[in-house]
Amino acid sequence: DHTIICGFGRVGRRVAAEFNLIGKQFVVLDTNPGSVGAAVELGALVVQGDGTDDAALESAGLARARSLIVCADSDMSNLFITLTARAARPDLFIVARASDSSAARKLRLAGADRVVEPYSAAGLQIANLVLKPQVADYLDIVSTAGGDDLRFEEIEVRRECPSCGRSIRDLRVRDTTGAMIIAIRKEDGRFDTTPSPDALLEAGDILIGVGTPDEIQRLEDLFAPGATVAG
Amino acid sequence: DHTIICGFGRVGRRVAAEFNLIGKQFVVLDTNPGSVGAAVELGALVVQGDGTDDAALESAGLARARSLIVCADSDMSNLFITLTARAARPDLFIVARASDSSAARKLRLAGADRVVEPYSAAGLQIANLVLKPQVADYLDIVSTAGGDDLRFEEIEVRRECPSCGRSIRDLRVRDTTGAMIIAIRKEDGRFDTTPSPDALLEAGDILIGVGTPDEIQRLEDLFAPGATVAG
Ligand SMILES: [Ca+2]
Ligand SMILES: [Ca+2]
Secondary structure, three states, X not given: OOEEEEOOOHHHHHHHHHHHHHOOOEEEEEOXXXXXXXXXXXXXXXXXXXXXXXXHHHHOOOOOOOEEEEOOOOHHHHHHHHHHHHHHOOOOEEEEEOOOHHHHHHHHHHOOOXXXXXXXXXXXXXXXXXXXXXXXXXXXHHOOOOOOOOEEEEEEOOOOOOOOOOEHHHHOHHHHHOOEEEEEEOOOOOEEOOOOOOOEOOOOOEEEEEEOHHHHHHHHHHOOXXXXXXX | OOEEEEOOOHHHHHHHHHHHHOOOOEEEEEOOHHHHHHHHHOOOEEEEOOOOOHHHXXXXXXXXXXXXXXXXXXXXXXXXXXXXXXXXXXXXXXXXXXXXXXXXHHHHHHOOOEEEOHHHHHHHHHHHHHHOHHHHHHHHHHOOOOOOOOXXXXXXXXXXXXXXXXXXXXXXXXXXXXXXXXXXXXXXXXXXXXXXXXXXXXXXXXXEEEEXXXXXXXXXXXXXXXXXXXX
């Protein structure tokens, strides 16, 4: 159930820092001795090897991994690694880094589920800082895993939970938990982005909730399989 | 009231694309003929020149600009440009790009209001895609300026608005506008991140609202200086 971080440059290190903040398990794979040293210093599990090499990927636990992050410095290496891993593991969640949109397209063809372009992502963030500085500050706070004050969380509505089939109004979500449900992802992938208080929460829905860690905990409890629900 | 985009590489181009989506005015400043050509092709206003040169910054309208985006390829150029612009315009909003955290620190000392590190930003985004994929998708939708479906917006509460001094519950914000107020930034900079329905909306507060374009329009109308408020 671990994640393989393939490439431990600036991108990979930031990924590892976020994972460490919430205690998420990962294995680093990199050829560069300096990168391997940096990972060891973090106390991370490391395999020294090349991600384009099947045996190295296997040593990093490809067969049992849940996700793979492909963030070597070169688009060509990333493409090769993505193709190799996808061939071995059709069900793996693969996120790859691309230097531009042409490389991004190829990485998707090679089997990456998501592709992130650092320069493009930075440009978007800069534009938002100028266009809507308060919103950008808000999103900054909510998008770091280690934030004490505020978190976005995703919560699945399960059939066996007593809250399943009821509405936000009916459950008095805001009053009983302090958290807010700001979106509902339906099973067909569609987002109900400003859900009506009367929208029914159905089995398979994913709720996007926002609140302090305590508030989010109460929201999670409200949708736990054995939850007790008022009314 | 324009923004100067200093450096028209991959970062600057993404900024320009976002600005174009909402018709926000900008002037591009770059020495490279290829970059100048790309900006001209976009129909942008362009000054061919070096941002480290005072006269070039002046030609791009530094005296009247509202914001400056410093995104040349080199940290040293960015530092130089930031220092120059800050000396000339203490009130300018400056966002700069840095390749790492050491350069970021120097850019802040030089006067940048915000600094974005592309590799670090990409690493954070990748971590979020693996840790909370549904939340990441949601944030992806809300953070592009051109999104039709959903927007985050910041709205100031002005003293002369009839809604000023009332509460979210009292104004029946969700029922009358369809939008949600998910945070309130108080005048001291503090965020009330999951505002209670009974929190009073005071003069100088910035509301962070989320909704469809129509819903956000109704929310803005509710806080317009001459708004008519029920009750
Ligand atoms: Ca809706
Ligand atoms: Ca609160």
